[in-house]
Amino acid sequence: MSQVAIVTGGTRGIGAAISRSLIDSGYTVAASYGGDHESAKAFHEATGAHTYQWDVADFEACVEGVAKIEKELGPVEALINNAGITRDGTLHKMTPDRWQEVIQTNLSSCFNMCHAVINGMRERGYGRIVNIGSINGQAGQYGQVNYAAAKSGIHGFTKALAQEGARSGITVNAIAPGYIETSMVAKVPERVLEKIVAGIPVGRLGQPEEIARAVEFLVSRDAGFITGSTLSVNGGQHMY
Ligand code: NDP
Numbered sequence: 001m002s003q004v005a006i007v008t009g010g011t012r013g014i015g016a017a018i019s020r021s022l023i024d025s026g027y028t029v030a031a032s033y034g035g036d037h038e039s040a041k042a043f044h045e046a047t048g049a050h051t052y053q054w055d056v057a058d059f060e061a062c063v064e065g066v067a068k069i070e071k072e073l074g075p076v077e078a079l080i081n082n083a084g085i086t087r088d089g090t091l092h093k094m095t096p097d098r099w100q101e102v103i104q105t106n107l108s109s110c111f112n113m114c115h116a117v118i119n120g121m122r123e124r125g126y127g128r129i130v131n132i133g134s135i136n137g138q139a140g141q142y143g144q145v146n147y148a149a150a151k152s153g154i155h156g157f158t159k160a161l162a163q164e165g166a167r168s169g170i171t172v173n174a175i176a177p178g179y180i181e182t183s184m185v186a187k188v189p190e191r192v193l194e195k196i197v198a199g200i201p202v203g204r205l206g207q208p209e210e211i212a213r214a215v216e217f218l219v220s221r222d223a224g225f226i227t228g229s230t231l232s233v234n235g236g237q238h239m240y
Pocket of ligand 1: 015032035036054055056179182183185
């Protein structure tokens with residue numbers, strides 16, 4: 001039986017590139033998504049990835065989603081917490097709803113999903129968890145107190161869980177992407193994006209596949225001595 005990997009938000013953008021690369025490495029991939037059925041259907045038809053819809057911000061939905069995947073595909077060996085959203089605005093204009101939505105979707109989702117897979121990984125003595133953080137969780141960003149707090153939280157979460165999992169053969173790492181060409185970045189106004197690109201030493205946006213390759217390495221058996229680390233993949237924009 002091939003190994004099973006869950007990629008949350010795995011049907012579009014960076015997550016889709018991660019799902020594709022894990023399929024190419026021989027994983028059976030369960031790609032979850034939030035609500036964009038059309039993209040999920042197209043992704044399934046193009047790649048054969050198994051797709052599952054639930055809200056990663058909902059603890060019970062994560063428990064049920066993981067149980068369904070394990071029943072249909074087998075034990076989960078790798079979890080990539082990639083699903084994320086932005087709800088930008090300066091603090092004085094940010095509603096509590098926008099704060100909560102981003103914290104729940106981007107950070108509590110890591111708790112929800114890790115909680116659902118960790119006991120199985122502990123029992124089997126092996127697991128790979130990769131959490132997708134952000135350069136803006138490392139450096140902060142104007143108009144993103146919610147997003148920066150959630151992503152910064154992911155980096156602390158990763159280091160703590162890495163310590164808990166180490167003796168059970170479970171590695172937990174984070175990747176902090178810089179600006180990657182996806183629909184999330186397409187929402188940034190063009191003149192702001194021009195300024196951002198001008199500040200990236202390699203002089204361009206990153207591609208989703210460049211994050212996927214880093215994930216592929218961190219989930220490999222060869223990466224067993226790497227845990228609790230945050231790998232920056234940002235074209236040199238922020239050296240942390
Ligand atoms: P996209 O907006 O392209 O895709 C986001 C994915 O997450 C979609 O599959 C979406 O599902 C899913 N998703 C969103 N909310 C939920 C939810 N509540 N429950 C389940 N799934 C959900 O994002 P990117 O590919 O650009 O970003 C992927 C990750 O990388 C995010 O965590 C983001 O914060 C991070 N990142 C991105 C950067 C960038 O430059 N793009 C930079 C740094 C970090 P659906 O398709 O159904 O909407």
